[in-house]
Amino acid sequence: MSRRDGAADELLVRRIFAEHGAALLAYACRLTGDRARGEAVVQDVLLRAWRHPEILGGLARASLFATVRDIVGGAPAADFALLGAVETLPPEQRDVLNALYFQGRDVAETSASLGVPAGAVKERSYQALRRLREVMAG
Structure with a gap:
């Protein structure tokens, strides 16, 4: 090498x-x-x-x-399906879910780390979770 x-x-x-x-x-x-x-x-x-x-x-x-x-x-197998569904989300929604759910940050911490208002964090999270529910429901 x-x-x-x-x-x-x-x-x-x-x-x-x-x-x-x-x-x-x-x-x-x-x-x-x-x-x-x-x-x-x-x-x-x-x-x-x-x-x-x-x-x-x-x-x-x-x-x-x-x-x-x-x-x-x-x-x-549902875990893999969910991860695949997460990959289809827009990057800004994935980033919010990553911060909130995988890194354990709250809305204020996520807002600060991503440089977006708290309202945007909440909206992106809502939209992402809604989309994931739709995808996983079939």
Whole structure:
């Protein structure tokens, strides 16, 4: 492996962690019931993404969450369907759901972190959850 490949691989892992790390950790902790185990699962996911970047495909986030689920020992198929549905949301709605539900932030914290008014956070959350209910209902 050349130096350039190693640097590119390291950047890939850093980018994945920056974009998805908090949500992956929250999900892994919820599935395992243990933060230390959740951290180990996320490290394993990052290692797999580094070794096999093709797992990222077009739905990177859904693929990463599926990998967490595979490592932990599986979860209902509805989880994968829900993650796929989340990937179809506009980015601003996904960002709000990520902050509120995966990172455990409240509306004020989400508003500050995303740089949008609290009212926009509430509206985006409402619209996103409404859309997810529609998709999951069939």
